[in-house]
Amino acid sequence: MKKYVIEREVPGIGGMSGEELCGAAQTSNAALAKLPGRVQWQHSYVAGDKTFCVYLAEDEAAIREHSELSGFPANSITEIKSVIDPTTAN
Template sequence: MLRKYVIEREVPGIGSNSAEGFCTVAGTSNTALARLGTRIQWVHSYVTADRTYCIYLAENEEVIREHARLSGFPANRITEVVTMIDPTTANRTAVSRVA
């Protein structure tokens, strides 16, 4: 079963990348993902000036570290997501855990 993770990557200047630069970064990640098969999936990433916050589904942290090694990207912090909340959570009687 794949679990959801947030990966914080410190990449100085990443936010000033061009569209072509982001295409290259995504292609590098996709190549590493293809090598790892169904054990890991990239959902999406949020980019700030000097960091990315990437959402992944993976079997475990070790697969994420292997992806980082293959792609050449740092994985400075890996955190498993235990639940999700949003504004509608205030209207619920229970909050479900992320499986």
């Protein structure tokens, strides 16, 4: 599976309560359950009116299908080719 970062524009998400974010995660999980083995959500960063989600997926089409099923937009989908961090310099 390939790794992707998905940018989603979701007005007001940065101001959502923990309970509201829980509901959003439940909605996403329900959509993922309809795509067994094709898409896996790793985690998301919530910032202002956007989320940046890291997913494993067989391809971009599977991510778009999850977006349609969940109702959450996928404004930008970018495949992650590699990951670097401070230890990469060693």
